[in-house]
Amino acid sequence: MTSRPPSPSEPALDIRSLSLTYTLKSGPVHAVRGIDLSVPRGEILGFLGPNGAGKTTTLRMLTTLLRPTGGTARIAGHDLRAEPSAVRSRIGYVAQAGGLDPACGVREELVTQGRLHRMPKDQARRRADELAADLGLDGLMDRPTAALSGGQRRRVEIALGLVNHPQVLFLDEPTTGLDPGSRAELWDLVRRVRREQGTTVFLTTHYLDEADALADRVVIVDGGRVVAQGTPEALKRDHGRRPGASLQDAFLALTGRGPSHEPVAV
Structure with a gap:
């Protein structure tokens, strides 16, 4: 497929009938059953679902870690299946488990990430300094990542996801395990990334208050399909x-389950 520059009016993500089926000895397993979704540029999207709903599989497809078995998607103007390298160069991905080397210093991690994106060494160092200033990492640059607090590590991981100036930033459960103060700092950071850089943010979380506070729009998936989407206020209403219902009330009404737990009586 011939690559073309994206139109300014083109969505950051345009997903059509995206699906993934595993073939096991016992038969096919339909993990994702046809996701249709359009995400405008600059939106913070909350992508929610109970365990087994297909949200992690969808996220892994959109970040090129799994190849879809059906459907199409364009991300930052490029076809997910035909141009995976072009997609990877235009996205940032912060995994739930992180990925910092405890023996490395913060500066080394950021410069190495820049080099992996084929930046010249001087440019990678400048980008590391820019991110340190923007994300409040100045005093941490020479520390080993093993010496950082949970909130500090998460900021470094988000900085790694931003090294290549991504058009779309995927955040997988970004505040899991953080204390309330660190969670609030991360929320402010996500808002700044969108406001100051125009980055589209695709956020998975099992904290419904987080989605309510951050997301312009929430998509709820269950059984590998989208079951509802809208602003947090519209879903609650x-x-x-x-x-006076909460987003959790709406979530339970739609799925019958909590975001990461067993079925809940509603």
């Missing part, structure tokens, strides 16, 4: 079942 339309599916919460009572005045």
Whole structure:
């Protein structure tokens, strides 16, 4: 397929019937059953679902870690299946488990990430300094990552995801295990990334208050399909079942389960 520059009006993500089926000895397993979704540039999207709903599989497909078995997607103007390298060069991905080398210093991690994106060494060093200033890492640059707090490590991991100036930043459960203060700092950081850089943010989380606070729009998946989407306020109003309902009330009404737990009586 011939690559073409994206139109300014083209969505950051344009997903059509995206699916993935595993073939096992016992038969096919339909992990994702046809996701249709359009994400405008500069949106913070909350992508939610209970365990086994297909959200992690969808995220791995969109970040080129799994190849879809059906459907199409264009990400940052490039075809997911035909141009995976072009997609990877235009996205950032911060995995739930992280990936810092405890023996490395923060500066070394950031410069190495720049070099992996084929930046000349001087450019990679300049980009590391820019990110340190933007993300409040100045005093941490010469520390080994093993000496950082959980919140500091998460900021470094997000900095790694931003090294290549991504058009789309994928964040997988970014605040899991953080204390409330560190969570609030990360929320502010995500808002700044969108506001100051125009980055589209695709966020998975099992904290419904996080999605409510951060997301412009929330998509809820279950059984490998989108079951509802809208602003947090619209979902609470339309599916919460009572005045003053929370996003969790709406989530439970739509799925019958908590975001990461067993079925819950509603």
